Amino acid sequence: MADLTQQEWASQLENDKDAIVLDVRTQDEVDEGYIPEAIHLDIHKGQEFIDEIKKLDPEKSYYVYCRSGGRSGQACSVMNSLGFKKAYNLIGGFSEWKGPSTQ
Structure with missing residues (x-):
């Protein structure tokens, strides 16, 4: 797992052709807004x-x-234990996200 700052996460995400965004929050939190195309x-x-x-x-x-x-850090650890090598945690989470979102 790698913890990435908001800027690192956004930059790396933009340039990664194999990128998938995962939202591991509750449905109530997702209803308040999310990063476009994220899988919940x-x-x-x-x-x-x-x-x-x-x-x-x-x-x-x-x-x-x-x-x-x-929770996203925990999710990345679970993913690593299941054999996922490229799981990136967003430091500060959605509460500090400045990129595109639906809110």
């Missing part, structure tokens, strides 16, 4: 979350965010 997988769903992660392509790059960076 609520980390609070435990085994269901892990089962959904296992369906993803481990060769892709995953840019993971939550509200403040804690």
Whole structure:
């Protein structure tokens, strides 16, 4: 897992042809706004979350965010343990996101 600053995350995401954005917040949080084209997988769903992660392509790059960076860090650790080598955590999460979003 790599913790990336907001600027690093946005820059790397923009230049990564294998990039997939993952939103690991609750549905209520997603309803308040999200980064466009993000896949929503609520980390609070435990085994269901892990089962959904296992369906993803481990060769892709995953840019993971939550509200403040804690849950997304946990999600990246889970992904690493499942064989994902490119999982990037957004430091500060969506609460500090300055890029495009739906709100």
